[in-house]
Amino acid sequence: QSVLTQPPSVSGAPGQRVTISCTGSNSNFGAGYDVHWYLQLPGTAPKLLIYDNNNRPSGVPDRFSGSKSGTSASLAITGLQAEDEADYYCQSYDSSLRWVFGGGTKLTVL
Amino acid sequence: EVQLVESGGGLVQPGGSLRLSCSASGFIFSSYALHWVRQAPGKGLEYVSAISTDGGSTYYADSVKERFTISRDNSKNTLYLQMNSLRPEDTAVYYCVKEEDSNPRWDDAYDIWGQGTRVTVSS
Numbered sequence: 204q205s206v207l208t209q210p211p212s213v214s215g216a217p218g219q220r221v222t223i224s225c226t227g228s229n230s231n232f233g234a235g236y237d238v239h240w241y242l243q244l245p246g247t248a249p250k251l252l253i254y255d256n257n258n259r260p261s262g263v264p265d266r267f268s269g270s271k272s273g274t275s276a277s278l279a280i281t282g283l284q285a286e287d288e289a290d291y292y293c294q295s296y297d298s299s300l301r302w303v304f305g306g307g308t309k310l311t312v313l
Numbered sequence: 314e315v316q317l318v319e320s321g322g323g324l325v326q327p328g329g330s331l332r333l334s335c336s337a338s339g340f341i342f343s344s345y346a347l348h349w350v351r352q353a354p355g356k357g358l359e360y361v362s363a364i365s366t367d368g369g370s371t372y373y374a375d376s377v378k379e380r381f382t383i384s385r386d387n388s389k390n391t392l393y394l395q396m397n398s399l400r401p402e403d404t405a406v407y408y409c410v411k412e413e414d415s416n417p418r419w420d421d422a423y424d425i426w427g428q429g430t431r432v433t434v435s436s
Binding site: 205236237239241248249250251254255260292294295296301302303304305306307 | 348357358359360363372374408413419420422423424426427428429
């Protein structure tokens with residue numbers, strides 16, 4: 204049971220918009236800690252996708268965006284492409300458990 | 314190019330020990346806190362341990378506390394993870410990761426990940 208809760212899977216057709224939720228609590232998001240998102244392609248190391256709630260590292264397309272409100276966060280992907288098919292993880296800091304991840308969400312492009 | 318390269322993984326029997334190493338290049342090693350994150354087969358990501366820039370502060374997940382020891386040698390740009398009393402549930406790919414910001418903060422992102430080194434604990 205992860206401290207941050209994500210849906211196990213989401214799907215969408217090419218060109219569509221999908222969102223992935225990440226639900227926390229008062230000891231992480233509610234305490235003001237930022238959320239970060241990572242993308243993991245099969246057989247590879249995770250890669251930073253969104254940091255500090257809504258910032259994209261250099262090279263990440265603006266099709267990816269993040270938001271956080273209260274004890275929840277979400278990642279949105281617009282203009283879905285086949286290469287977006289991957290596992291997505293949210294991550295933050297928890298005042299009790301320290302560094303925590305969501306359980307991961309598998310995105311399938313139909 | 315900023316890079317982290319792990320080594321030292323392998324097959325070990327339950328109760329055994331391994332030392333993982335992570336060699337860094339392309340950034341000022343001594344300015345960044347570093348972490349170990351692991352991923353069991355078919356599972357999600359799990360924080361294992363973290364260390365401050367000077368090595369003076371270390372942190373451990375409850376699942377590895379008193380069995381694993383994190384350390385760093387800033388003169389060699391290398392991070393270590395000494396793993397003792399290994400259990401089958403420690404089987405995972407272990408990633409060395411760098412915090413994004415050189416200014417210390419609890420909720421920093423991990424901007425650089427190594428390729429991972431596989432640890433298998435089995436008899």
